[in-house]
Amino acid sequence: MNTRTLIPGIKNASSEPAKGEQRCPGAPSTQDIVASDKVRAPGWVRSESYQFLGDQDISKDRYIDPAFARLEMDTLWKKTWQFACREEHIPEVGDYHVYDIGRFSFIVTRVAPTEIRAYYNACLHRGTKLRASGTEGNTDEFKCSFHGWSWKLDGSHQETVCHWDFPHVDPKDFSLPQARVERLGGFVFINMDLSAPTLAEYLGPEIKAHFDAWKLENRYIYLHVAKRLPCNWKLAIEAFMEAYHVIETHPQVAVSNGDANSQYDVYGEHVNRFISPLGVLSPHLYGKHTEEDILKQFTLGDSGALGGGERSLGKNGSARQVMADMFRGMFEKATNTDLSGVSDSELLDCYSYTVFPNTFLFPGISLPMVYRFRPDPSDHRKCLYEVLFMRPVPVDGSRPMPAEPIRLRDDQSFCEAAGMDAGFGAILDQDTDNLVLQQEGLEASAKPGITLGNYQEIRVRHFELAIEKYVKPKA
Amino acid sequence: MNPHKLAFTRVLPASELPPNAKKPLSIEGKAILLCNVNGQLHAISNVCSHNDKPLERGRLGNGWIACPTHGARFDLATGNALCLPATKPIATYEVRVVEDWIEVLV
Numbered sequence: 001m002n003t004r005t006l007i008p009g010i011k012n013a014s015s016e017p018a019k020g021e022q023r024c025p026g027a028p029s030t031q032d033i034v035a036s037d038k039v040r041a042p043g044w045v046r047s048e049s050y051q052f053l054g055d056q057d058i059s060k061d062r063y064i065d066p067a068f069a070r071l072e073m074d075t076l077w078k079k080t081w082q083f084a085c086r087e088e089h090i091p092e093v094g095d096y097h098v099y100d101i102g103r104f105s106f107i108v109t110r111v112a113p114t115e116i117r118a119y120y121n122a123c124l125h126r127g128t129k130l131r132a133s134g135t136e137g138n139t140d141e142f143k144c145s146f147h148g149w150s151w152k153l154d155g156s157h158q159e160t161v162c163h164w165d166f167p168h169v170d171p172k173d174f175s176l177p178q179a180r181v182e183r184l185g186g187f188v189f190i191n192m193d194l195s196a197p198t199l200a201e202y203l204g205p206e207i208k209a210h211f212d213a214w215k216l217e218n219r220y221i222y223l224h225v226a227k228r229l230p231c232n233w234k235l236a237i238e239a240f241m242e243a244y245h246v247i248e249t250h251p252q253v254a255v256s257n258g259d260a261n262s263q264y265d266v267y268g269e270h271v272n273r274f275i276s277p278l279g280v281l282s283p284h285l286y287g288k289h290t291e292e293d294i295l296k297q298f299t300l301g302d303s304g305a306l307g308g309g310e311r312s313l314g315k316n317g318s319a320r321q322v323m324a325d326m327f328r329g330m331f332e333k334a335t336n337t338d339l340s341g342v343s344d345s346e347l348l349d350c351y352s353y354t355v356f357p358n359t360f361l362f363p364g365i366s367l368p369m370v371y372r373f374r375p376d377p378s379d380h381r382k383c384l385y386e387v388l389f390m391r392p393v394p395v396d397g398s399r400p401m402p403a404e405p406i407r408l409r410d411d412q413s414f415c416e417a418a419g420m421d422a423g424f425g426a427i428l429d430q431d432t433d434n435l436v437l438q439q440e441g442l443e444a445s446a447k448p449g450i451t452l453g454n455y456q457e458i459r460v461r462h463f464e465l466a467i468e469k470y471v472k473p474k475a
Numbered sequence: 476m477n478p479h480k481l482a483f484t485r486v487l488p489a490s491e492l493p494p495n496a497k498k499p500l501s502i503e504g505k506a507i508l509l510c511n512v513n514g515q516l517h518a519i520s521n522v523c524s525h526n527d528k529p530l531e532r533g534r535l536g537n538g539w540i541a542c543p544t545h546g547a548r549f550d551l552a553t554g555n556a557l558c559l560p561a562t563k564p565i566a567t568y569e570v571r572v573v574e575d576w577i578e579v580l581v
């Protein structure tokens with residue numbers, strides 16, 4: 001069963017594998033699984049980039065200390081590239097979208113067909129927000145609702161009401177301050193740090209190439225759900241960085257998920273990923289299920305696009321191949337898109353990428369999500385989680401308006417959001433229930449830190465190393 | 476709805492309000508804004524409840540309109556204010572299409 005090639009020379013002289021070199025025994029690797037697909041996966045799938053980054057415990061104060069959360073606000077949130085909105089949120093000149101992070105707020109607005117700016121969302125008179133948080137609209141000037149000072153779309157000061165009383169206000173000095181803006185794959189990123197690296201440098205050339213291959217600019221948001229989670233934002237993020245928890249937390253998924261043989265990769269300082277193969281049995285369950293079971297259990301993020309398709313294995317079929325073939329046809333039909341060039345792996349597998357600090361991109365087709373996590377500025381034990389499901393835009397070129405966010409109450413199940421796949425909603429509920437216990441447990445614990453697996457939890461360590469880099473820079 | 480006042484006013488050929496178009500009208504002295512969001516018609520007051528500015532140049536979203544002046548957003552179906560600086564709703568009116576004409580109940 002184990003077809004993973006051992007590359008000579010990377011083992012210790014002592015035949016003990018080096019730290020981080022061990023993989024799930026007796027299971028094919030993700031690369032093995034992908035290599036036997038009928039429609040071949042692209043290069044960005046067929047590559048590995050794991051790196052051992054140490055095995056020390058991670059101190060827990062970062063999750064439970066409100067002072068750490070305050071420090072984060074003044075350090076990492078001010079210096080990192082953050083996904084503020086999608087371009088389709090502001091398609092026309094004058095369209096704006098308000099993005100908040102902690103106490104900061106930005107009006108992200110299209111000032112010309114190909115230019116987007118992000119203004120600090122505060123009047124330069126006495127500070128009133130120029131637009132309420134969490135809103136969108138279109139305007140040709142930003143007029144303050146308090147005394148009526150206004151700014152043009154390009155940020156220049158337009159009017160000081162009763163200018164005679166403000167001889168000390170030179171309009172030239174009263175342009176709206178800006179954050180930096182960059183666009184990639186239909187995403188609008190902003191960064192408050194005027195001397196930060198470019199987004200391309202921040203991501204690194206390899207990940208930039210992955211982005212370019214995904215063409216996520218050709219997707220649109222068909223469902224957007226937001227919910228407050230009962231934990232520190234970093235715990236929420238880390239809960240989605242590994243498939244290690246699948247067998248215990250989501251046993252219903254394990255039947256059709258290669259959890260223990262998922263692949264983990266790190267790229268530079270800000271991006272990591274896993275590839276979690278679907279349509280294959282969990283190594284934890286070898287010998288306990290048939291291919292028929294795998295086919296039946298397959299969970300999708302976008303089952304709405306599929307309708308209630310019959311799933312049958314046929315002669316000598318593998319569940320994985322049957323699902324891939326079936327999805328391709330049904331997705332094309334249901335969403336009016338052309339997927340003929342899309343590989344089996346892209347149709348089926350869960351690709352989870354994190355762009356530090358708070359965005360997950362899932363560039364696959366059956367699990368086509370974006371996650372965004374933001375700290376609750378008034379409570380370090382809470383965060384706002386958003387899941388956006390994206391579909392390829394229809395072949396007729398029409399671009400549906402992005403879905404309005406559905407804001408769930410804290411006590412609601414994800415399944416209650418209209419349009420949410422029931423199986424997927426149940427998974428998110430299972431994750432949320434763990435998180436409240438984890439937050440409380442860390443506070444209750446006698447142990448000063450958390451302990452991580454070398455391979456399956458490498459993304460957590462990679463993420464926490466970036467946290468340390470920004471929050472506690474070495475002098 | 477008052478059953479004694481069932482007088483729909485015929486206001487516009489349906490073809491003159493394509494998807495994502497707006498049309499300001501005065502019906503019985505009331506400033507009304509007709510909106511077509513992805514084929515769904517709405518008739519709302521054209522007067523923002525925040526500062527009485529017209530809504531007609533506001534952006535139409537999925538089920539909402541945003542006042543261009545200070546950015547208050549209103550639910551097109553209920554008229555409810557969705558964000559500051561508005562807190563009060565705007566009026567909404569029943570709208571229907573009969574024989575390819577848009578009719579509004581004012």
Ligand code: FES
Nearest residue numbers: 123125126144147
């Ligand atoms: S605070 Fe904005 S005009 Fe006075």
Ligand code: FES
Nearest residue numbers: 523525526542545
């Ligand atoms: S007049 Fe509409 S928001 Fe002020």
Ligand SMILES: [Fe+2]
Nearest residue numbers: 239249250431
């Ligand atoms: Fe999970």
